[in-house]
Amino acid sequence: MESLSSKPFSLAIVGGGITGLTLSISLAKHNIRHAIYESAAQFGEIGAGVGFEPNFVRTMELIDPAIKAAFLRHAELTDNTKPSWFTVRVGDMRKADSNGVVARKNGKEVKIGEKLFQWPARIGPRGGIHRAHLLDELVKLIPPHIPKFNKRLVDITEAGGGSRDVVLYFADGTTARHSAAIGCDGIKSRTREIVLGKEEARPVFSGKYAYRGLIPMEKAVEIVGEEESRSPQMYIGYHGHVLTFPISKGSIMNVVAFSSQESWTDPQWVIQSSRERMDSDYSSWSPTVRAIISAMQKPDIWALFNHTPARTYFQSRPRICLAGDAAHASTPHQGAGAGMGVEDCYILGELLAAISRSEDLDKTFRVYNEVRRPRSLKLVETSREGAMLYEFESSEKDDLEAIEKTCVKRMDWIWDHSIKADLERALGILNQSIRSEQPSL
Numbered sequence: 001m002e003s004l005s006s007k008p009f010s011l012a013i014v015g016g017g018i019t020g021l022t023l024s025i026s027l028a029k030h031n032i033r034h035a036i037y038e039s040a041a042q043f044g045e046i047g048a049g050v051g052f053e054p055n056f057v058r059t060m061e062l063i064d065p066a067i068k069a070a071f072l073r074h075a076e077l078t079d080n081t082k083p084s085w086f087t088v089r090v091g092d093m094r095k096a097d098s099n100g101v102v103a104r105k106n107g108k109e110v111k112i113g114e115k116l117f118q119w120p121a122r123i124g125p126r127g128g129i130h131r132a133h134l135l136d137e138l139v140k141l142i143p144p145h146i147p148k149f150n151k152r153l154v155d156i157t158e159a160g161g162g163s164r165d166v167v168l169y170f171a172d173g174t175t176a177r178h179s180a181a182i183g184c185d186g187i188k189s190r191t192r193e194i195v196l197g198k199e200e201a202r203p204v205f206s207g208k209y210a211y212r213g214l215i216p217m218e219k220a221v222e223i224v225g226e227e228e229s230r231s232p233q234m235y236i237g238y239h240g241h242v243l244t245f246p247i248s249k250g251s252i253m254n255v256v257a258f259s260s261q262e263s264w265t266d267p268q269w270v271i272q273s274s275r276e277r278m279d280s281d282y283s284s285w286s287p288t289v290r291a292i293i294s295a296m297q298k299p300d301i302w303a304l305f306n307h308t309p310a311r312t313y314f315q316s317r318p319r320i321c322l323a324g325d326a327a328h329a330s331t332p333h334q335g336a337g338a339g340m341g342v343e344d345c346y347i348l349g350e351l352l353a354a355i356s357r358s359e360d361l362d363k364t365f366r367v368y369n370e371v372r373r374p375r376s377l378k379l380v381e382t383s384r385e386g387a388m389l390y391e392f393e394s395s396e397k398d399d400l401e402a403i404e405k406t407c408v409k410r411m412d413w414i415w416d417h418s419i420k421a422d423l424e425r426a427l428g429i430l431n432q433s434i435r436s437e438q439p440s441l
């Protein structure tokens with residue numbers, strides 16, 4: 001049964017990942033009629049952990065306190081008195097001298113694997129969560145009639161007859177009609193292709209790939225000790241870096257080990273590799289890093305792609321708006337891709353709640369586009385630069401002092417941002433636009 005709607009329009013969310021589900025929760029809260037069309041037979045996340053910093057957890061709460069509560073139920077919350085994003089250590093033996101020394105700080109020698117610097121995070125609820133746990137919790141907050149499964153979107157057209165409605169066509173031959181479609185269908189988004197054209201929508205290889213794995217905490221403690229297994233660590237080096245952080249209430253250590261290659265030709269982005277290749281990628285790294293790598297069970301390689309900057313997140317005919325990875329898929333080097341999707345949902349949900357006529361949908365999406373594009377596109381660009389910095393490929397090269405100086409400041413714009421101020425600005429523009437009744441594009 002459809003819930004009573006406070007609005008004379010209905011929306012199609014294409015894709016039920018973190019963004020699609022979060023948007024659905026926001027729309028449901030505002031009594032906005034909608035459905036989620038998901039290509040898979042059920043909701044599900046592949047991959048391992050995902051981290052959220054306090055600004056993103058606060059945004060979850062602004063959308064619905066139940067999302068924050070769900071996150072807190074499963075996240076491994078890290079020390080909140082002096083929070084650290086990562087403890088940074090040099091993991092690559094090639095940076096050490098014959099005595100294993102990589103730097104001298106305050107008259108002391110810093111050896112390979114020892115703490116180089118602490119990358120301070122912000123105080124507040126933050127931490128890592130297993131993707132599957134987060135998704136399961138989000139699903140619980142969605143009324144059961146909203147999701148439609150096995151609905152792979154293939155095309156969207158305008159319904160005609162002057163209604164401006166959109167018709168969604170699915171691979172199973174069925175169709176659905178709504179006032180607008182919101183594409184939350186991830187990096188390989190079909191909605192993005194419809195808005196931008198195939199060429200502009202195409203993701204590009206970032207030059208980096210990752211091995212991802214989970215190590216039971218007892219085993220991780222055996223390998224790297226209490227301190228390094230139970231708090232987030234970043235081991236840096238030439239053309240690679242390795243991240244570890246606890247998830248699932250500290251019962252698992254999540255590992256993402258990055259490496260580089262110039263191009264990616266395989267049509268698959270996740271390929272089976274071999275233990276030999278994985279070991280060889282880190283053969284010049286420290287015993288600790290090599291031990292972490294050998295404890296990873298599956299040597300699958302994940303190619304890391306990102307989007308080039310989209311000229312728009314919105315088109316008016318047929319009416320489609322993009323959110324999350326479909327709009328701005330980023331590499332994961334600032335741990336903020338999903339967080340940016342959550343921010344999209346907050347702004348979009350609140351703007352949609354503020355209008356009461358279908359005629360204002362175009363204006364709403366246009367304002368969302370104006371407010372969200374600069375920040376989310378900046379993430380894509382700076383994330384790529386982040387990997388280069390951690391992997392001695394930026395202008396700082398392998399100057400550890402310069403790297404530290406740049407690192408500790410470069411996340412301020414993400415973590416100290418006021419999303420509430422963005423919303424106020426967006427609502428201001430929207431109200432003015434509605435008052436002056438600007439013609440649609």
Ligand SMILES: Cc1cc2nc3c(=O)[nH]c(=O)nc-3n(C[C@H](O)[C@H](O)[C@H](O)COP(=O)(O)OP(=O)(O)OC[C@H]3O[C@@H](n4cnc5c(N)ncnc54)[C@H](O)[C@@H]3O)c2cc1C
Pocket residue numbers: 014015016017018019020037038039040049050051052151152153154184185186187188189190210212256323324325326330331332334335336337338339340341
């Ligand atoms: C290694 C790695 C580590 C990361 N770590 C972090 C982190 O710590 N913190 C963080 O904030 N972010 C992180 N990210 C980024 C984050 O994972 C993504 O930004 C986020 O999951 C994107 O969510 P989404 O819902 O927008 O897209 P997706 O998760 O890709 O969901 C898209 C959904 O749409 C469905 N779909 C696709 N095509 C169609 C279609 N044609 N029709 C219908 N349905 C369709 C899919 O089945 C899927 O369910 C990381 C990414 C990677 C690769």
